Amino acid sequence: MDETILEIKDLNMVFSSGKSKVHAVDNVSFRIKQGETVGIVGESGCGKTTLGRCIVLAYKATSGQVLYHAADGKKYNIQAISKQKLRSIRKEIQMIFQDPYSSLDPRMTVFDIISEPLRANYKKIPKNEMEYRVQDVAKKVGLNPSYLKRYPHAFSGGQRQRIGIARALILYPRVIICDEPVSALDVSVQSQVINLLMDLQKNMNLTYLFISHDLSVVEHISDQVGVMYLGQIVEYASTDLLFHNPCHPYTEALLSAIPLADPDTPMDHIPLKGEIPNPSNLPSGCFFHTRCPYCQERCIRERTSLIRLDDGRLVSCHFAGKLPLHGIQAKVPR
Ligand SMILES: Nc1ncnc2c1ncn2[C@@H]1O[C@H](COP(=O)(O)OP(=O)(O)OP(=O)(O)O)[C@@H](O)[C@H]1O
Ligand code: SF4
């Protein structure tokens, strides 16, 4: 369980259109161990999806490496790999998307949707093997096999997301990038899908990168959490440390906005002031300084970089470890 499966190193993704440039992923580095879940949180537009897409090579990054420790025991930089090798590596890293409505082709049967990656990767797969694999993953995600001849419109959001998960599993991957997999679902269905993902992880030894703006879900499912702001990781720590003892003011602000289970106990809330800066016109100094309640003169002038604290976490703040920040348990009732 202690083995690294993915190493993201100095990853950058810059989108250019005309004169404007957006640095959607800005020098991001972290590692994921086999069998664990790394949550990625942050407000809309901070680069979560772009990071996930660079890892599955849906985007070729502007620079940096994504080192993957493959099933064959070798390590590959999947951002710079031969086309032939990429075909076999790609099967091992799959993605689940947010919207179970638009990501499933309405003209295909559920069987055809789930089996499509098999047909694309193994031109001559025998029919009975294909049927066996589709039945197998349908069972694993809790889809009734008699539904396989139907079309996606016949299914609820939760069932559709199960179809999306079955499709991601059909090639028996090792890593799954889950991009907001429950955000489009009713709250009552969210926990069923989260529990399914957790069971699948145990039974199939899967590794997840779990992208979400919902911190409660991320706390429940993740072993480690990375907090992103304007393309950068500003804090990366074990879930327990990050939620109970945050060291970056942005993490604290996100935590204080988590709705509480008990609405009768109002808690101190540190509202995030101001808007997210325009990503094509980034602030000077620390990118968070325009909204940070602890901002000092140095923050406006001097860029921050990720430093490792004694407890092992990474934080990008000039005053990391020196600010009196509150985590979720430390919220004080008014
Ligand atoms: N294909 C693209 N072309 C140009 N800019 C893009 C592209 N994809 C994303 N961006 C920009 O990159 C930044 C990061 O976007 P991204 O979709 O990765 O954020 P996100 O954290 O996933 O947001 P959300 O929570 O809304 O899904 C944004 O400023 C976005 O406008
Ligand atoms: S460097 Fe300064 S502005 Fe940035 S997060 Fe730390 S205290 Fe806030």
Ligand SMILES: [Mg+2]
């Ligand atoms: Mg996104």
